[in-house]
Amino acid sequence: MMQRLYFLAPNADTTSDIADELNQMGLTQDELHVVGRKWKPLEREGVPVATLRETSDVMNAPKRGVPVGAGLGAVLGVVVHYVLGPSLIVIVPAMAVFGGLFGLWTSTMVGVSVKDVKVSKYRQALNRGELLMIADVPGEREETVKQMVRRHHPEVVIDKITARDEARPVGKGH
Structure with a gap:
């Protein structure tokens, strides 16, 4: 190491x-x-x-941002799934992926300034x-x-x- x-x-x-x-x-x-x-x-x-x-x-921030973003996206996907109905089951993984990407982007922006x-x-x-x-x-x-x-x-x-x-x-x- x-x-x-x-x-x-x-x-x-x-x-x-x-x-x-x-x-x-x-x-x-x-x-x-x-x-x-x-x-x-x-x-x-x-x-x-x-x-x-x-x-x-900048290199460590995404290690924190991606899991947090993906987790929050998945939770939001579950909420949307229950509000809009079971026919939108694909929304959970899609929101998790979107949340992970959003977490990657925002954490990298923050990481540059820390x-x-x-x-x-x-x-x-x-x-x-x-x-x-x-x-x-x-x-x-x-x-x-x-x-x-x-x-x-x-x-x-x-x-x-x-x-x-x-x-x-x-x-x-x-």
Whole structure:
């Protein structure tokens, strides 16, 4: 299972060094992303800039919206079935599908506006010019990666999504 680690670095040079070290450990460009105001030099070096997928709840929101929408659509379908008569039995699955699609659409729209919990946490540091590197690492290599970064860059803050973070009503950014 992949773990999402966050490295808050004071500048682009440190962020670039961490990216190089993580690449040498086998992490690909697809597993590294940078958030911050001064990301252009890093992008020229090949470090991808974080997109809405990494910085918002756009990927997780539909996991909640589709079942809720489908359930509410099915309930509404049952109500319509009993009000308009048993000849409209097809209305229940049709309303469930419509509700699921509506739930997908609305939850995605909401998910885009909900910021990732760690991006929100470090917003002030990002505004000061620090950079947040997001790295998706295999769970079994998490400690090795953290130890390497701590050893070479003790000034870097290392963080990850915790159970407490997941309980908050903000995004996980996956």
